[in-house]
Amino acid sequence: MEKVQIAVRLITPDPAAVTALNTVKAMRLQMPPLKIHRYDLWEFETAEGGRKTISEVVDHFTDIVNPNKQTWIFAEEGTVLTAEDSELQWVGIVIRDYEDSVSGNWTGLLKRRGFPVDSVRWGVLWRLGYLKNTDEALARKMALDLAVSQTRTGGLFSNPVSQEVSFWI
């Protein structure tokens, strides 16, 4: 069993990321992130073939990656993703629904089509870019505060009642 993650992003600037950055600015935080990127994060557990299998899946289904408007890479936690400014301190947070039909339906679909994939989990990866000299632990704490909407004015990226948050280092 091999776990393979891919990160999918729009070729053009992502409107959701632009709106997120503007909303964060309006929250008047002491140290807001300077840049925000958004990716669809797909995690596959493959019975065999690993990356080769997932490349075939991506080539086959334009619902996962629409090549006319999106680009993708294999995403290993901790790597700097393409198009990210290396002058910033990046923190990745992954938002996933506790229950989502997207993951279950894709798992069923890929199995029915004969791909050696045991499970699919979909989520959204937000990459928050803080000033380079920001303490890493502090950056992670600030990202986590932003990640969870506890109140109408605090937090943004997830609803804690229906979604879980994890770090994607």
Add this chain to the structure above:
Amino acid sequence: MPCAAVIRFPGSNCEFETARVLRNSGIDSRIYNWNEIGRLSDNKADAYVLPGGFSFQDRIRAGVIASRENIMDFVFEEAMNGKPVLGICNGAQVLIESGLVPGWKPGSVQGALAGNLAPGRSGYLSRWVYLKPGKEAVAKCPWLSALEGDAFPLPIAHAEGRFVFREEDMDKVKSHIGLTYCTPDGSAADGWPDNPNGSVLNIAALMNAEGNVLAMMPHPERSYHLWQVPPDMQGFWGDKRRNSSLKDIEEQPGPGAIIFKGLAKYLGVK
């Protein structure tokens, strides 16, 4: 004449029909843009409606950006003062992200409208469903005060309409139920397709403890007229549509009218 304010965010798309059905119910209505907080606070309304649509293109998650807008501070304050507030579909998503419903601690996010859960499908769903009021809804909620307890149909159109709460809140939420999904004969829905999105406790609409704020996923403004009822619908409303003359079909109210009539009655419209 009482007046209702319909708040339009970028991406709202049901504001005109919502304003029109309010006027048809005897309530003056005006549409305010999300950035017209000054104009709105100068002309306080008797009730507020957040219409359906895709505010801010559902970016990040449905309703969350609109819930952060300054105009929601004003709506929040008016809701706390007891003014009736209705969120329809995307408006419901804004209300739940604002912490106005269920509102145990107003301003805190204590519920969610998560993505639809249905067997073998995901995403947007548009269809008619049957609904009936919760136990305390008719007595507490102005918008539901004209309902009589029978099942009635309304259309839904959403991708994120599944009411979800924390396990420890599940008992508490029962007294906040405004509407539940049911079968055409009024029995509790037993999963898909009567419960179209997997909402816990079959919840289709949720109110705050006082009952003045209602977040509902179905669209009453899209079923205000009898001609909007599909001719092949089962039950009372389908029969009524099929057995009516063309003139009556054009002129008679549909099932959604009762939501706005309830508000009109509450506001003293004769």
